[in-house]
Amino acid sequence: MSIPKYPDPRAGHTYCTWTIRILFALLAGLAPALARADFALNLPTPATGVAQDIYDLHTLILWICCAILVVVFIPMAIALLKHRKSVGHQAAKFHDNLAVEIIWTVIPILILISMIWPATKLVVSMKDVSKSDLTIKVTGYQWKWEYEYLGDNIRFMSNSSTPQAQIDGEQPKGEHYLLEVDRPLVVPAGKKVRLVLTSNDVIHAWWVPAFGVKQDAIPGFIRDTWFKVDQPGIYRGQCAELCGVKHGFMPVVVEVVTPEKFDAWKQEQKALVAAAAANAGKTYQMAELNAIGEKVYTANCAACHQANGVGIPGAFPALSGSKIATGDVAGHIDMVLNGKSPTAMAAFGKQLSDLDIAAVVTYERNKWDNKTGDLVQPADVAARRK
Amino acid sequence: MNTTTVNDATGHHDHDHDHAPEGFMRWLTSTNHKDIGSLYLWFSLFMFFFAGALAMLIRAELFQPGLQYFQPGVFNQLTTMHGLIMIFGAIMPALVGFANWQVPLMIGAPDMAFPRLNNWSFWLLPAAGTLLIATFFVPGGAISGGWTMYPPLYMQGGIAYDISILSVHILGISSIMGAINIIVTILNMRAPGMTLMKMPLFVWTWLITAFLLVAVMPVLACAITMLLTDRNFGTHFFDAAGGGDPIMFQHVFWFFGHPEVYIMILPSFGIVSTILPTFARKPLFGYVSMVYAVASIAILSFIVWAHHMFTTGMPLGGQLFFMYATMLISIPTGIKVFNWVATLWRGSITLETPMLFSLAFVILFTLGGFSGLVLALVPVDIQLQDTYYVVAHFHYVLFSGSAMAIMAGVYYWLPKWTGHMYDEKLGKVHFWVTAIAFNITFFPMHFLGLAGMPRRIPDYALQFADFNAIASVGGFLLGASQLLFLYIVIKCARGGAPAGNRPWDGADTLEWTLSSPPPYHSFVTPPLVK
Numbered sequence: 001m002s003i004p005k006y007p008d009p010r011a012g013h014t015y016c017t018w019t020i021r022i023l024f025a026l027l028a029g030l031a032p033a034l035a036r037a038d039f040a041l042n043l044p045t046p047a048t049g050v051a052q053d054i055y056d057l058h059t060l061i062l063w064i065c066c067a068i069l070v071v072v073f074i075p076m077a078i079a080l081l082k083h084r085k086s087v088g089h090q091a092a093k094f095h096d097n098l099a100v101e102i103i104w105t106v107i108p109i110l111i112l113i114s115m116i117w118p119a120t121k122l123v124v125s126m127k128d129v130s131k132s133d134l135t136i137k138v139t140g141y142q143w144k145w146e147y148e149y150l151g152d153n154i155r156f157m158s159n160s161s162t163p164q165a166q167i168d169g170e171q172p173k174g175e176h177y178l179l180e181v182d183r184p185l186v187v188p189a190g191k192k193v194r195l196v197l198t199s200n201d202v203i204h205a206w207w208v209p210a211f212g213v214k215q216d217a218i219p220g221f222i223r224d225t226w227f228k229v230d231q232p233g234i235y236r237g238q239c240a241e242l243c244g245v246k247h248g249f250m251p252v253v254v255e256v257v258t259p260e261k262f263d264a265w266k267q268e269q270k271a272l273v274a275a276a277a278a279n280a281g282k283t284y285q286m287a288e289l290n291a292i293g294e295k296v297y298t299a300n301c302a303a304c305h306q307a308n309g310v311g312i313p314g315a316f317p318a319l320s321g322s323k324i325a326t327g328d329v330a331g332h333i334d335m336v337l338n339g340k341s342p343t344a345m346a347a348f349g350k351q352l353s354d355l356d357i358a359a360v361v362t363y364e365r366n367k368w369d370n371k372t373g374d375l376v377q378p379a380d381v382a383a384r385r386k
Numbered sequence: 387m388n389t390t391t392v393n394d395a396t397g398h399h400d401h402d403h404d405h406a407p408e409g410f411m412r413w414l415t416s417t418n419h420k421d422i423g424s425l426y427l428w429f430s431l432f433m434f435f436f437a438g439a440l441a442m443l444i445r446a447e448l449f450q451p452g453l454q455y456f457q458p459g460v461f462n463q464l465t466t467m468h469g470l471i472m473i474f475g476a477i478m479p480a481l482v483g484f485a486n487w488q489v490p491l492m493i494g495a496p497d498m499a500f501p502r503l504n505n506w507s508f509w510l511l512p513a514a515g516t517l518l519i520a521t522f523f524v525p526g527g528a529i530s531g532g533w534t535m536y537p538p539l540y541m542q543g544g545i546a547y548d549i550s551i552l553s554v555h556i557l558g559i560s561s562i563m564g565a566i567n568i569i570v571t572i573l574n575m576r577a578p579g580m581t582l583m584k585m586p587l588f589v590w591t592w593l594i595t596a597f598l599l600v601a602v603m604p605v606l607a608c609a610i611t612m613l614l615t616d617r618n619f620g621t622h623f624f625d626a627a628g629g630g631d632p633i634m635f636q637h638v639f640w641f642f643g644h645p646e647v648y649i650m651i652l653p654s655f656g657i658v659s660t661i662l663p664t665f666a667r668k669p670l671f672g673y674v675s676m677v678y679a680v681a682s683i684a685i686l687s688f689i690v691w692a693h694h695m696f697t698t699g700m701p702l703g704g705q706l707f708f709m710y711a712t713m714l715i716s717i718p719t720g721i722k723v724f725n726w727v728a729t730l731w732r733g734s735i736t737l738e739t740p741m742l743f744s745l746a747f748v749i750l751f752t753l754g755g756f757s758g759l760v761l762a763l764v765p766v767d768i769q770l771q772d773t774y775y776v777v778a779h780f781h782y783v784l785f786s787g788s789a790m791a792i793m794a795g796v797y798y799w800l801p802k803w804t805g806h807m808y809d810e811k812l813g814k815v816h817f818w819v820t821a822i823a824f825n826i827t828f829f830p831m832h833f834l835g836l837a838g839m840p841r842r843i844p845d846y847a848l849q850f851a852d853f854n855a856i857a858s859v860g861g862f863l864l865g866a867s868q869l870l871f872l873y874i875v876i877k878c879a880r881g882g883a884p885a886g887n888r889p890w891d892g893a894d895t896l897e898w899t900l901s902s903p904p905p906y907h908s909f910v911t912p913p914l915v916k
Contacts, residue, residue, distance in 0.1 A: 040837035065756040079730040091734035095669035104724045122765040169452045202539040209838035220626020223699035240772040248843030314525020344542045
C-alpha cells in the first residue's frame with residue numbers, strides 16, 4: 001500500500017488513479033467557470049482602521065497556524081513514509097516521555113500569550129464608542145433596515161432593490177445582485193459614526209465586511225458599535241443572523257460621502273420630510289392608492305402572503321378572500337398597524353406612513369378575489385393610530 | 387493482557403438466549419449490548435443518509451445564484467433539519483452505538499450494567515426521529531430557524547416547532563439514560579486488575595463524555611422547555627416586552643451547546659487513539675497525558691460557551707474572558723495531536739482502511755482546530771461569525787472529525803462485530819473518494835466566509851458563485867461515495883473471509899481475545915488483566 005501522489009498511466013488498474021481521474025474530470029468540467037472566476041481568497045479590502053487591524057491579526061494567526069502545521073506534520077509525513085512495515089521498519093517500544101510532554105505544553109502556551117496582546121488591544125478599541133461625531137439608530141425589521149439620524153428628524157427604511165425577476169432567473173442578474181437597496185445609509189467620510197442598534201421583531205445582525213463591523217440587533221435591547229471610514233464610496237454587506245424567510249435578501253448598503261455632500265444630503269432629506277407633512281390631509285383616488293399599494297405590498301407583504309395573495313398554507317394565511325381583508329375596514333387597518341404577536345405578522349404602524357398603509361389596505365381590499373370597492377384614505381389610518 | 391476464558395464462536399455456554407425471540411421481536415425486546423449497539427449504529431446510518439440527502443438538496447440550490455429548486459422558507463427547513471438530525475440523529479447515536487458494542491468488550495464485562503434501560507434508551511430514538519421527520523409534513527413545514535432554535539424567531543413557527551421540542555426532549559432523555567448506563571458499567575464492571583488508568587483510552591473518553599451528557603442534557607431540556615412555555619403558556623422568559631431576554635436563551639443553549647461539541651468529538655478521539663497504535667504496532671504515546679488532556683477539554687468546555695455569541699455585544703470583560711478561555715482549549719487539544727504523531731513515530735506502520743481514516747482524522751481535525759483558534763480571537767470572530775468560514779470550521783471538526791472517526795471505527799471493528807473481513811479494496815476507494823470530496827466541498831468555504839458570504843442563505847451575491855459551484859460538485863461526490871460505505875457494510879455483514887479472533891496483529895485490547903462475532907454474553911468469566 002502506498003500513498004498515491006500522481007496519476008501513473010502504467011497503473012491504470014489501481015483505485016487511486018481512478019479517483020484522481022474522476023477528480024480531474026470534475027475540475028475539467030468546471031474549467032469554463034474557472035476561466036472567468038473571481039476567487040476572493042481573503043478578507044475584503046479594509047475600509048476602516050479596525051478592519052485593517054482585523055485583517056492583520058488574521059494574517060498573523062494564519063501564519064502561526066501554518067508554521068505549527070509544518071512543524072507537526074513534517075514528522076508525521078516522515079513517519080508515514082519511512083517508518084512503514086512495508087519497508088521493513090521495526091516498531092520501537094517507547095510510549096512516554098515527560099520532558100517532551102512538558103515542552104509541547106509550554107511552547108503552545110507561549111505562542112498563545114503572544115497572541116493575546118494584539119487581540120486584546122483590538123477588542124478594547126472596537127468597544128470604544130466614545131467621542132463619536134454622529135449617532136444613527138439602526139432598527140432591524142423582517143426584512144429591512146430602518147435608519148434614524150438622531151436629532152435630525154431623518155428616518156427611512158432601506159429595502160432590498162433586487163427585482164424578484166432576477167432572483168427567479170427570469171432576468172439577467174445585475175452587478176450588485178442581492179447587495180443593493182432603494183435607500184442606502186449615508187454617512188460622512190472621516191467622522192466617527194456610532195450606531196445604536198435594536199430590532200423590531202427577531203434578532204438581526206448589521207454587517208459590513210469592509211468596516212469590520214458586525215453587531216446583532218436585538219429586540220428590546222440597545223447595542224452599539226462604531227466605524228470611521230476615510231474613503232468616500234459605496235460599501236455593501238448583509239444581515240448576518242438568520243431572521244426568517246427572507247434573511248438572505250436583507251442587504252446593508254452604506255454610502256460614504258464627503259462632509260459637505262453629507263450636509264447637503266441632510267438638507268434635502270429635511271425638505272422631503274416637510275413636503276410629506278404638507279401632503280398629510282390630501283385625499284387620493286383609487287388608481288393612485290392601488291399603484292402605491294402594489295409597491296408597498298411587493299416590498300413588505302408578498303414574502304409571506306405571496307404576490308397572488310394566497311399565502312403559504314399552514315405558515316402564512318391567504319389574503320385573497322380572507323375575513324380580515326374583506327371584512328371590517330377598521331379591523332383590517334388595525335391588523336396592519338399593530339400586527340399579530342407572536343407571529344411573523346409585524347406591526348407596520350412603526351414602519352410605514354399613513355399613506356403607505358392606506359394604499360396597501362386599499363390594494364388588498366380590491367385585488368384578487370377581494371372586490372369590496374373600499375377606499376381608505378391616510379386620514380382614516382391616522383385616526384386608527386393610538 | 388491475555389485473558390483466561392475464550393468462548394467458542396457459537397456461544398454454547400450460554401443458555402438464556404436460546405429461548406430469545408426471533409425476528410423483529412428479538413430486536414424490540416433485546417437487552418443485549420451487542421444487539422442494541424447494532425440498532426444504534428443502523429439507526430444512525432439511516433439518519434446519516436436522511437440528513438445527508440437534505441445536504442444534497444442544499445448544495446443543489448446553492449450550485450448557482452438565484453432560486454432554482456426551493457423557496458427560501460423550504461431552504462431554511464433543509465439547513466435547520468440537516469443540522470439537527472446530523473447532530474442528534476447521526477453522530478450522537480453512532481457514538482453511543484460504539485459505546486454499547488465496545489465498552490463491555492473492552493473492559494471484560496458480560497453486558498451493560500442496566501440492560502433493560504439500554505433497550506429503552508435505544509427505542510426512544512426511533513420515536514423521536516419519526517416525530518422530527520414527520521414535521522416536514524405538518525402545516526407550515528419543519529422548523530426553519532436554525533438548529534440552535536434562537537428566539538424570538540422560534541416563536542414565529544407552527545406546530546412543527548412544538549413537535550420538535552418534544553422530539554429533542556425524548557432524544558435528551560435517551561442520552562441521559564444511555565450516559566448513566568455507560569458510567570455505571572465502566573465504574574463497576576471492569577475486569578479484575580483493570581484499574582482506571584489501565585482502561586483503553588476509548589473507554590476513558592466515553593466515561594468523560596457520559597459525565598458531560600449527564601451535566602448538559604438537562605440544561606438543553608430547560609432551555610427548550612422555556613421555549614415551549616413561551617410559545618404556548620404566555621411566559622416571557624425570552625421576550626423583552628414581558629421582562630425577558632432573548633440573549634438569555636443563547637447563554638443557556640450554548641452552555642449545553644459547547645460541551646455538546648465535545649460530546650461528539652471526545653469518543654472520536656478515543657476511537658482514533660485505539661486505531662493509531664494498532665496499525666503503528668506501537669503503544670499509544672503519552673497515555674496518562676491523553677487522559678488528562680481529555681479531562682481538561684471536558685472541564686474547559688463549561689467555561690467557553692459565549693464564544694458563540696461574540697456579536698451579541700457582550701461587555702468588554704466578557705469578550706476577553708471567553709476569548710482567553712477558548713484559546714486555552716487549544717493546549718490540551720494540541721497535546722493530543724502531538725501524542726498521536728509521536729505514536730506514529732518509529733512505528734511499523736501499515737495503511738489499512740481504518741488507519742487511513744484515522745490519519746485523515748488527525749490531519750483534517752487539526753485544520754478544524756486551527757480555524758477554531760482563528761475564530762477564538764474576538765476581532766476576527768466578529769468578522770467571520772455567521773459566515774461560511776464557520777460552516778467550514780465545524781464541518782472540519784464534525785465530518786472529518788467525528789464522522790470520519792466513526793467510519794474508521796466501523797472498519798476497525800466490523801470484523802469483530804460480524805466475524806467477516808470487509809472488502810479492503812473497496813474500503814480504500816471509499817476512503818480516498820471521501821477524503822478528496824470532503825476537501826473539495828468544505829475547503830473553499832473558508833474562502834467564501836472570508837470574502838463575506840453569510841451562512842443560512844438560499845441565494846448569494848455573484849462574487850460567491852464559483853466557489854459555491856465547486857463546493858456543490860464536491861458535495862455530490864461526497865454524498866454519492868457514502869453509498870459505497872453502505873454497500874461495504876452490508877456486504878461485510880452478509881459474508882466475507884472469516885476474520886478470526888484478532889485480524890489486526892497490532893491490536894491488544896480485550897475484545898480481540900474473544901471470538902468474532904463475540905459470544906452472546908461477551909465475557910461470562912471475567913478475564914484477568916495484569
